[in-house]
Structures are given as structure tokens and as C-alpha cells.
Amino acid sequence: MTSLESPPMFSQLAQPLRYAEALLERFSRLAGLTEGHSLRQGLVEAASLLTGCELSQLYLLDDTHTRLTMAAEWHQGSWQIRENASLPSDYHREQLLQYCLCQNQILAIDALDSNLHDIAFLPDSRRPWRTLLCLPLLSEAQHVVGVLLAASMQPLPLSSFSDSLRLLGNFVVAQLDLLQRVSTCQSPVSEDSLQDKACPSGYGLIGESDVMRSLYQLISKVLHNPVNVLLTGETGTGKELVARAIHDYGFRRTRPFIVQNCASLPENLLESEMFGYRKGAFSGADRDHTGLLDAADTGTLFLDEVGDMPLALQAKLLRVLQEGEVRPLGSTETHRVDVRVIAATHRDLKSLVEAGSFREDLFYRLSHFPIELPPLQERGPDILRLAHHFSAQACSFLQRQPCRWSQEAESQLLGYTFPGNVRELKGLVERAILLCDGNELLPEHFSLHGAVDTNLNLRERLEQVERNLLIESLRRNHGNQTNAATELGLPRRTLLYRMQRLNIFPADIRFQEKADVR
Ligand SMILES: Nc1ncnc2c1ncn2[C@@H]1O[C@H](COP(=O)(O)OP(=O)(O)OP(=O)(O)O)[C@@H](O)[C@H]1O
Secondary structure, three states: OOOOOOOHHHOOOOOHHHHHHHHHHHHHHHHOOOOHHHHHHHHHHHHHHHHOOOEEEEEEEOOOOOOEEEEEEEEOOEEOOOOOOEEOOOOOOOHHHHHHHHHOOOEEEOOOOOOOOOOOOOOOOOOOOOEEEEEEEEOOOOOEEEEEEEEEOOOOOHHHHHHHHHHHHHHHHHHHHHHHHHHHHHOHHHOOOHHHHHOOOEOOEOOOOHHHHHHHHHHHHHOOOOOOEEEEOOOOOOHHHHHHHHHHHOOOOOOOEEEEEOOOOOHHHHHHHHHOEOOOOOOOOOOOEOOHHHHOOOOEEEEEOHHHOOHHHHHHHHHHHHHOEEOOEOOOOOEEOOOEEEEEEOOOHHHHHHOOOOOHHHHHHHOOEEEEOOOHHHHOOHHHHHHHHHHHHHHHHOOOOOOEEOHHHHHHHHOOOOOOHHHHHHHHHHHHHHHOOOOEEOHHHOOOOOOOOOOOOHHHHHHHHHHHHHHHHHHHOOOOHHHHHHHHOOOHHHHHHHHHHOOOOHHHHOOOOOOOOO
């Protein structure tokens, strides 16, 4: 007979082969479990029986990694149910757990001393706790996601179990993860698959509604044709995204794509940014500076908020569009550039032309090919496609499991008007993911002022609808009550009276206009 040598993992154990057999048996038992709670309980039972400890506990971090919860406990031969087993995010009172979790360090203490070690979180025992083992548990991605603890009143050599128990603990973590993934796939909400819903539908944009299909049609017409494009539509409808799509899928895709927001700089700075300057052009111009039009040469220049461009600069831009010529500040010479200009605005350029603040000739030059982006409200089921896409994106960014959507949360989104369009939806979903401790998104994770609450009676519901309409109009008019009143066909005094009656405050009118980092 050949004798089996004990692997190093078992070398310090008194009866390595018996232990290995028992461990194997636990592995195969746990592998057959298909319920999360039996797996968690199975692990603490195994840890206790394999080590001979009277106590074993499993702590797991929630999906947001802010709360550590005791997921199972085995004490004095049976599973325990403890209330309030959830610990605050810094686990500061449980220094031992904190050390193990935050440092990803195995902790084995042979002589526990309650004066030295803070062990108040351990359950009361007949005799003092004497030895303790804390093992950080890792996910497949090697992130610490929990702690397996074993404690005894006996002087046990607990460190000799640490490697094998850690393998068992990590195995259970992987099984729990698998079960969660399977349950997410089987949930009725995700029947038509999160993946399908989240898939970009055209040119990297999400949306399959008729209005979005018409948009893709228009985009396809200008991909290989260098006409100037004017993108219009409410704020947050995706104008910049479309501009990028036209560049990325068009014949200039390997060339530069430069973005300039015309509302973000004062006139002289905008001019020097766009056209560049020569050394000495103005005080402080101590060297030549290349402008954005040169940087975008052979590529695309995206001019956002073009309606805010000062009149003097509009004349210079017109010259670029007509002649392809640029003259930097402080230079007497012009040079040629080959730039495709895509302009965007959420303002009505025609009325700006009528008001004399936008040049008519530039308007016609820019709007060779106008594309209007539909407001989110007109995109029907795309609202949920986008919502699923943003939640999947946020979860993957946070390295957590995809969240399921409850039907109530979905209905609430569908009943909301989204004055900030896709940008607002994105922000709401990202916030909801952070607020969601479990893995199902519920209405309480969204603070939708405009959503219809089905518990209200008819009068209250009508008031809610009226309130939303007023807020929308005020937001559209940047808080200007006179303009909002005109838009709503009300005398201003009536608008003020209704605002007061419906408790509309300035804070309700403001919303995050530019949540995205450019
Ligand atoms: N169809 C879409 N699919 C996926 N994401 C979208 C879509 N439309 C917009 N977004 C996202 O919404 C956010 C706002 O889009 P974008 O900045 O392009 O809007 P905008 O119309 O240019 O806004 P503004 O007029 O305020 O400049 C971005 O994060 C963008 O990626």
C-alpha cells in the first residue's frame, strides 16, 4: 500500500486524512444545496463541526458594500436566529471583523482577552471565549465580500484550519453568487432578458420606438455625407450622443472629434479657444495657441448650445463654413481647414433669428440637415429599455450583481414625465442603484415627484397632474414665471396662486441640468 502524504494545507492537523475526508464530504454536501439560506447555514455548521468550535458565524457585505450582515450563526450545536445582526458600514465597534475585512487578513487569536480584544459582539457563553479565527472570504473577482468566524472556549489550534476553511467559505460565496445570478435570470421581470433590453439598438443608442427608428434613418443619411448637421431637442435627449454617433460611424471616425460648448465661455475666451491666437495677440498671449477648428481639421467639431454663441463670433464661424478659412487672433493670415460642423441647441433657433440674436445666414448654413431628437416621453417602452441599460451599467460599474426591477418601480417610471429626459432618467436610476441594498429595485428607491400615486383619490390625482404640468413648464422656461404663464395660457397672477396652492417651491423647479462629465 502506498501511503498518501498529507498536503501542506493539512500538515499541522492531528488527523489530516480524517479531516480531509470530512472536508470533502462537506464540499459535496454544500455543492448539492440550491437555496441561499441552506448554503449559509451549511457553511457555519461545517466550520463549527470541522474545527470543533462551539461557535461559527458568517458575515456578508451587502451589494452596496456599506453594510455587513450576519448571514448565519451556529452556536452550541444548532443554528441561531439573531435580530439586528446588521452592522454599520465602518463596523467600527467590531474591530476584529473590521481588520479582517478591510485588510483582507486572516486573524487567528490563541488567547482571547476581553480587556485587549473587543469581543462584545460574540454571544454570551458559559465560559469565556478563548480562541478565535476570522477568515476574509473572497468573490471570484478577488474582492473581500464577507468574513467566516469560528470561536471556541477551548485552546484549539484554529490557525491550522484557516486555508481549508477559507476554501470552503469561498466556495459557498461562489455558489451564493451563482444562485443569485440564476434567480435574476428566472425572475419574471427579466423574462425578455435584461441583456436584450439593454442592447444598443442603433449607432450605440438605446431605443427601438418608431421615433428612434426614424432618428436612425436620418443618422444613416449623413454618415458618409459631410453636410453640416443641426441637432435640436430638449435638454438631455441625447444630442451630444448623436453627434458622436455620426462621427464614430461615419467616414471621419479615425479623425478627431472635438467638443465645444458655446455657452460655457465668455465671448473673447470662446473666440481664442475656437480660432486660436498668435503670440502677442493680447496681453498674456506669450506663445502661439492652436484653436479647436485646427484641432478638428479633417474631423468633426461639435458645437453644443450654438444658440448661445455671441453675434460677432457667429460671423467668424460663418466664414469658416462658407470658405473653410480660419484666421487666428493676432494673425493677418488665414489658412484652410476641413472640418465637419455638427451644431446642437435646445433653443428655438428660428425665434432667435426673429429676435435678432442669431444670424439668419448662419442658421441656414448650419441647418442643411436638421435632426430633431424626440423627448423621452414620446419614446414609450424605450423608457424601460433605457432604465434597464442604465441599471445594468451602474451595477457593472459598482461590480455588483444586476438588480431586478419590480413591476411597481417600472410602472412608476412609465407614469413620470421626465423634464430632464434621458439624462434625468439616467441620474434617477444610478441613484436608485445606490439606495438599493438588496437586489430588487422598488418604488421607494426612486423619488419621482411626478409619478402618479394610485392611493390618491381623483381630486388629489388631478392636483398631482396639474402640479407636474406647472413644474414642467416652469423648468422649460428656466423658472421664468411670466413665460411659463404665457405658455400655459394663464395670467401670471393665476400661476402664482396655483403654485402656492400646490406647494411648488423654487427647489422643485431646479433639477440637475448637466449631470454628465464632459
Ligand atoms: N438613446 C440613448 N441611449 C443611451 N444613452 C442615452 C441616450 N440618449 C441620451 N443618453 C444619455 O443621456 C445623457 C444625456 O445625453 P446628451 O448629453 O447627449 O444630451 P443632450 O441632448 O446633448 O443634452 P444638453 O442639451 O443638455 O446638452 C448622456 O449620459 C447620454 O449618454
